[in-house]
Amino acid sequence: MKIVDASVLVCGPGRNYVTVRIETDEGVTGLGDATLNGRELSVAAYLSEHVLPTLIGGDPQRIEDTWQQLYRGAYWRRGPVTMAAIAAVDLALWDIKAKVAGLPLYQLLGGASRDRVRTYGHAAGRDLPELFDSVRARQAEGYQAIRIQSGIPGLQRVYSIAQTENTPGMPVVEDWDTAAYLRHIPGVFEAVRNEFGPELPLLHDVHHRLTPQQSARLAKSLEPYDLFWLEDCTPAEDQSALRLVRQHSTIPLAIGEVFNTVFDYQTLITERLIDFVRSPVTHFGGVTAVKKLLDFAALYQIRSGLHGPADISPVGMAAAVHLGLAVHNFGIQEYSGYPAQAAEVFHPGYTFTDGHLRPSEAPGLGVTLDEQAMAAHPYRRDYLPYNRLLDGTLHDW
Template structure:
């Protein structure tokens, strides 16, 4: 660029100096890109000289174990830097053995890739098979994703929650699980947790769907189906839940927050009526009223009752959350983090929830590994729109296999301050508890008809 000044030709550098940019012009290379010499220097400078040295993936492998009755799978990502590795949860208990070949595939796919490029690796692994959204690959991908975050925390010498924005709370409020065959037994269990400092308790009578409060079903008397198949009397369950809420409120008072999980085990219209019937007992939330195939029933549910709803543990894809969130169909994001593909996609859903007034409530059952529970806890620290966390109880065997497990105290979960997720895996000890069974989840009506969870 040239302009005339007092009949002289003035170049762009002089114009910029006159505007006050001075010597910064040459350094910034404004309007002309980098000067030729600087551009050449940048091209010839190795990437590791401009920041941390690049570290690549050496291997992706599965560690399997079963120290406390649940098949657990943890992915270990080893890197080109000796001694630097990460762990991530890939547990899919119901189809655990199917996940192992998917992890082998990721080993070949990821070898040599830069460990820092988590988003790129997630996206490429997710779509490279063309077909996607399945729980088997998603769980394997979750293990990879979480392990890369663990590595990133170790490289930064920080807990992962610091990389997500730091703490929003000093510890993580959790809800406990109370159970019993009668309302009275449930109330006793609730009081036990209140005495331990819990302010939130989920109440179930006879387990999910009241399966433990019914007799021998007709289909078993007839020799139909497998002996191990479960039975649920849906009518008995629907009648028992309001009575359970009533008695627990009477015995334990109004200060404790009560939760309940329908577990998608009744007809949508029956779930709506049940939620309406327990509204007077002020539930903190009711979980999973409908299966993913029956989402259209949320419109009727929202028009019928204002009870808060938690939903989403059966969703495989983050896009399944968009429409329910836009329409405010539920209040708590109930993601099973390994099912959705790991920390990276789970954080995206959590951030979206903040815009719609929807809080998180990650799914944290006993068949999530301690590595997975730690990953959830680190997100819980960093998410502003955190709602509640399902409590995790770790046996002595689990703590031996997974040193550094999160801890529970007075109803709160905490993690240690070690870099990454802070959980290690004793691989030799893990090998002493091999996965030995293939799990199935089959619940039937009295005549033998399958009940969909």
Template structure:
């Protein structure tokens, strides 16, 4: 079938499934061509119901009848369809449609997505894993396991994200203090230094190490931590500041040599434009569905390449295997690929999402199926319905006096 053939969107649906206990949102774009459809990731796990509503009640009726070939035109129209824009709910809804349209385009071309993006720049995708635990013994055991599996890049943490890294020193709270994940920034900073010192002492200097602050420090404390971890030669220090504190990154760049990564909370181009143009960061770490999908990610990656900034797309457990595969197609094709975060797939996820990327000896590999290549088994997905009770506690961080900390 020629590229000019009129194939249009017939219906847009959203599914929620939780094969690993985390709500994942998948969008299906059905077309006027029998048996031609595409899948995309729209996972905003903390507001999955809002995303489903945005997809089915708003985008579906607005975009039925649009030509599936015109991905850019559809993306621009979706962005303006609610007048107000660039929030995570609409961006994720758009991402589901956008990725599904790229999936369809690959199927029509009978090519994997990376071929449509210019072909391969590399044969395998270097990935990193998370070594977590409540004690050094647990973290060390986790690192040993990943090294035995062939991973060479590992992010190291103890305890709560941005918390006290396994340190059992109690937090003294005021009377009638509300519930929350309490932590002391200064205690956290000291414990990070202790953690990294243990990592280097036991595993040496060949291991590439990352650490994620999760935006839980003030700018002055973020600068102090960056200076304190310099001797450990991190691959990068991640998200040391909030999205609205980007202008402070210039001070970290001026006063430390630590490679800086940021971006998992970004939803708007203005959050990354200045920091990339000024080369205040080394890695851009956006979550593809939170910025609207593959189409804006291509623009962002090429923009970053002009300023020697590499990609390190966000790859947590609340990213569907379809979303992970979409990111990896970009990883294969982009000249400025840096590293890919990878949280692994459970057997249940592999059941629901046939064709998941495979990881061997620290590298991820995609299949060469047309489109994104990771499918969605709608029948299997029904075995793992959405969960209504999720653990929100880590999102409610508080300083010792009870002040909420906003990532």
């Protein structure tokens, strides 16, 4: 079996997605996700101009060797563009291998370790009544674990809260006040616990906005509310920053949605400075790399909590579900659903019921693509927001 065609497909059904399709001389086709939100075309160009031409004529069954070729052979290693491109090829090759074997992907990863994959959904509100309504809406959809995000008094545009109109095709500018946030958020969780009781698992995303000292203060203040995890409390490029947070709080910590390789986690894992790894399959080099990361994390009793917003395409989400079903140290899977238009293009195969995902039993990833529907949803330039303090200083988003 040989690879005879490899192409990049870019579309925008409610969100922009980058999909790789690899075809063999035996007519078996594999799909991969290369979406990098706000920088989609950079990955598409990297794939079409540099990566995919090298695959033609190659053996699609040699997944590990191909991964090493794309990582080591390029000389320029790591980074989100490179690792998203590698991930897309890796997913497509696993899709092909599982289809040839006639098995759903999780069976090639050791088989199921559980019956279903637990998820959490997103609840947010500008104030407590709106937040409570959002939590109830997620519960009505079946979610049994919920991320809590809140507006901050005095701030108009805050992460995860509905934004006012902005110039189309230009980034939204959000505002931030750390002191106001630190004063407000503990009261939000106190109110949520009082309203919804002690058993509902609650999560919170700081989105890299605090220093290590501020993070330690927040973590300590949230301990009475029994969070499932506190996510991205501080930028962790300096992995030693988490030592201070650990010294002052036992709250579970989740980190890594912007990490691209295992080296970003090395200190965090070996010193047990976190409890959950967050990197998505799409940005971390694919199933091959994430499986190795989770096996490494398992040695230190650290679990998975893979990033899964709507800007990870249904192809990438399907891969995460197969991994989540197979690995022993699964923790939880982020899942917020997709724009309605995405269902016209991607048919993912997995199902969502009672707050859990179950992968398709079809061979491969289980995802099919409607290219005719894709043509009706062209790419439209878009950006992630950025963030400024009240005095205009650019801050972490």
